[in-house]
């Protein structure tokens with residue numbers, strides 16, 4: 174079994190990103206990211222702090238626009254419009270989830286597709302489906318980058334994705350399909366999950382449920398990618414896969430923490446630099 178070391182790869186990508194930013198700055202371009210953070214969800218605040226810190230270390234200018242939980246949709250849309258028009262802002266990120274009274278799609282669709290570094294806008298999602306150049310959501314993009322780093326070609330692999338969210342499972346499905354994997358996508362209504370996971374040469378799990386995937390659900394020699402981030406009752410960070418039970422059975426596995434998580438942030442930096450180059 175080999176560990177897929179997302180932490181080490183992310184560090185390498187971030188070093189290269191810092192060099193890219195330095196050369197852009199030498200040409201008078203400072204890549205910049207504006208983050209919209211609504212409400213006081215502790216996890217969202219933690220993620221945004223990590224993103225801010227990563228930008229700072231890379232030389233990317235970042236601003237975080239914080240808004241209260243009871244903010245109106247109109248006020249959010251107004252702020253985004255201001256950011257769309259501001260030539261000094263290259264990337265715009267709306268930290269999700271939004272408060273329940275806000276229509277998330279209206280907010281996502283207000284972001285200019287050219288500044289949509291999260292790749293959540295239907296324009297960029299459509300481009301992904303058609304395998305055209307655009308912004309790709311950071312977490313699935315990070316998974317593809319890990320596979321590439323370890324010379325794992327998805328072509329022809331039986332792939333099972335567990336979790337069909339708009340930000341992870343669905344874009345992941347298209348990225349893999351574009352590389353000619355056979356893709357099976359499972360979700361909350363899937364009957365007999367094990368029947369699906371057990372067939373997978375490449376198993377990708379992003380649900381947010383501790384120990385969802387146990388040893389008997391994994392094919393011998395499978396490649397296992399764990400996108401889950403859960404906090405155990407003892408306060409430890411863990412994924413969706415029972416790592417200890419599964420590790421001896423698979424050929425490759427991502428740890429949590431230190432697997433896909435750091436790659437998400439590294440891909441955000443890459444996407445922001447890409448947006449600055451295009452602008």
Ligand code: GUN
Nearest residue numbers: 266267268269270291311
């Ligand atoms: N909330 C959970 N994951 C993400 C992400 O990748 N991007 C944003 N904007 N919000 C999130």
